[in-house]
Amino acid sequence: MFGPGGIHATPVLLNVGEAHHDGDWNFRDVSSPFTRLHYIRRGCARMDRGGEWLDLQPGRLYLTPPYLRHSYANDGPLDLVYLHIYFSGSEPAGLFDWLDVPAEVAADNGTEPILRRLLELNPDRTLPDFDPRRYDTGPGLAQTLAGGVSDNWAVAMETEGLLCLLLARFLEGASARIARMDQRIAAAVHYIGAHLDGRIALEDLASSAALSKDHFIRLFARELSITPGQYIIRKKIEAAQLRLLLHPDMSVKQIAYGLGFDNLQYFSRLFSHLTGENPGRYRAERQP
Numbered sequence: 001m002f003g004p005g006g007i008h009a010t011p012v013l014l015n016v017g018e019a020h021h022d023g024d025w026n027f028r029d030v031s032s033p034f035t036r037l038h039y040i041r042r043g044c045a046r047m048d049r050g051g052e053w054l055d056l057q058p059g060r061l062y063l064t065p066p067y068l069r070h071s072y073a074n075d076g077p078l079d080l081v082y083l084h085i086y087f088s089g090s091e092p093a094g095l096f097d098w099l100d101v102p103a104e105v106a107a108d109n110g111t112e113p114i115l116r117r118l119l120e121l122n123p124d125r126t127l128p129d130f131d132p133r134r135y136d137t138g139p140g141l142a143q144t145l146a147g148g149v150s151d152n153w154a155v156a157m158e159t160e161g162l163l164c165l166l167l168a169r170f171l172e173g174a175s176a177r178i179a180r181m182d183q184r185i186a187a188a189v190h191y192i193g194a195h196l197d198g199r200i201a202l203e204d205l206a207s208s209a210a211l212s213k214d215h216f217i218r219l220f221a222r223e224l225s226i227t228p229g230q231y232i233i234r235k236k237i238e239a240a241q242l243r244l245l246l247h248p249d250m251s252v253k254q255i256a257y258g259l260g261f262d263n264l265q266y267f268s269r270l271f272s273h274l275t276g277e278n279p280g281r282y283r284a285e286r287q288p
Contacts, residue, residue, distance in 0.1 A: 009095045011163040014084040016118050017126035021045075025074035029276035030132045033242045035085045035096075036064040037166065039107060039115060043078035047071070054103055061111065062104050063170050065096040067238045069276065081115050082127070085163060097189065102173040111169075114162050121155050121162075177224075184209035185223045188216075192232055196239050199260045200232050236260065237274045240267075244283040252279045 014034055019025075025045055038056070045056045048071040049064065056062055064070055087095050188205045205228060206216035220228040236259045243255045250258075256267040256279075271279045 009087040011160060011167060012086045012088050013118070013122060013125060013159050013163060014086055015125050015127055016081070016083045016115075016122050018081050018119065019079070019127075019130060021074055021078040021080075021130075023075045025072050025078055025130070027132055028071040029069055030071065031067055031069045031241070031275050032084075032132065033066050033086070033238070033245065035066050035087065037083040037085060038062045038064075039081040039111065041079040041081065043074075043076055045072060045074040045078050048073070049103060056104075059107050060104050061107055061166070061169060063101060063167075064103075065101070067241065069274075081119075083118070083163075083166075085167075098177050099171075100175045100177060101170050105169045105173065108169075110165070114165055118159065118162050121159055181223050182219060184211065184216075185220050188220065188228065189224075189231075192228075192235060196236055196259060202228055233270055234274060237271055240271060240279065241275065241282065244279060245286060248283070252283070255279070 021043075039061050040056050040058050042058055044058070047054045047056055047062065047064075050068055050070065054062070188209060191205065191208070192200055202213055202217065206213040209216055209219075211219065217227055217229075220226075220231070224231060226234070240255055240259055243250065243258075244252070247255070252268075253264050256264050259267075261267040268278050271277075271282070275282060277285070
């Protein structure tokens with residue numbers, strides 16, 4: 001699948017399954033390195049997406065980008081289909097940094113057949129536990145991110161095609177940020193994504209854009225609604241989340257230093273502020 005500006009992002013299925021809840025789909029401050037897609041079949045629930053509450057209704061599809069802190073609230077019967085999707089081959093900045101994607105779309109006549117086929121093709125991708133703290137890691141996530149999808153090429157290819165059909169519903173209403181973004185800022189975003197392991201100086205970014213530091217900061221904030229310093233920290237913490245899950249042999253200190261932080265306490269404060277948990281607890285609660 002190709003996004004704006006030729007960005008290549010292949011959807012890879014991590015989990016798919018059906019779930020029935022009865023007032024027990026209540027989880028707070030969920031944040032994971034993969035995209036969630038929910039289809040509501042029956043009942044209602046609510047989702048807090050970064051401070052904005054959304055009512056989940058039957059017959060609609062809901063998309064939650066990776067790393068977005070969100071919460072679920074449910075107090076009655078609820079039937080849904082869940083999908084967890086990882087985009088391999090995407091730009092370091094992330095596909096959702098380049099796209100404004102709607103949070104919900106109406107299902108059509110093709111939605112149920114696509115979901116049924118995905119469930120048939122991938123019976124081993126259901127969740128053993130619906131608590132996000134206990135399924136954010138495990139063989140599925142680690143294996144997929146390490147490059148192992150399905151050993152059956154036909155299943156892998158058909159699954160990818162079906163995911164693209166579902167995601168296309170959202171892309172119909174999406175707009176490309178990069179198409180309207182100042183190219184100097186787009187270049188800075190690419191640079192940040194490719195250099196998360198080292199120190200990124202605002203002075204260097206401004207110089208590359210042929211702007212004064214103050215002008216660069218104002219222009220960046222205007223384009224992305226976040227300052228460049230805040231954006232750099234956010235992307236580094238997102239990278240830390242992924243590394244904590246995939247590299248249990250690396251200490252928190254090693255991960256922090258590997259991302260250019262020279263103060264572990266400062267890194268931990270930033271991590272806690274953005275994810276709601278300190279790095280040690282984040283990893284411990286997500287061990288398979």
